[in-house]
Amino acid sequence: MPGRTPPEAFEAFIEPIRRALSCLGPAKITLSQHGRQVGDTRAWTLNNGLGLAMRGGWHLDATMHYEIIPTQDTSAWRVTTRAYRYRVACADAELVRMHWHPSGNSPHTLPHLHIPALAAATHHLPVTRLTFEDAIEWAISLGAPPAREDWRDVLGETRALHIEHRSWHVSPRETSR
DSSP: OOOOSHHHHHHHHHHHHHHHHHHTTTOOOOEEEETTTSSSEEEEGGGGTTTTTTTEEEEEEEEEEEEEEEOTTTSSSSEEEEEEEEEEETTEEEEEEEOOOOOOSHHHHHHEEGGGGGGTTTTEEEEEEEOOOHHHHHHHHHHHSSSSTTHHHHHHHHHHHHOOOOOOOSTTHHHOO
């Protein structure tokens, strides 16, 4: 979601994330230092890294690394995702972790899942890119209580915005623009 300026691009990026999050309940998206500025990778987390606690013992943790960059024609700005980590748990039992962390110490640089109940907690199950909306939908599908009746519509709208502006889907080596 491009913007004419870096602040406009950031707001176009973060507002659909806030809206999607409203499907599970109120939470604060906390930005890393200088989170709205150009240069270097920044991050956001839920509630200062504490995640979102919901009724029934449900819990969602989410962190996304991003960077504000100029568009290809340099007439505007956009935000690009550099990594994500989503985790769904219930009653302190971890159900699924959705990761993409292309840099760091792990040799697993493509999107993948960890599913502890399948005894695959130490395995990296390959998947296509997962969105924040996917994490929210998975949480609700697994039993987390939605905070709004129109959650399907909201996630559909915010996911469509992401899909329209993403630069890759299956592998970060793929480019759609």
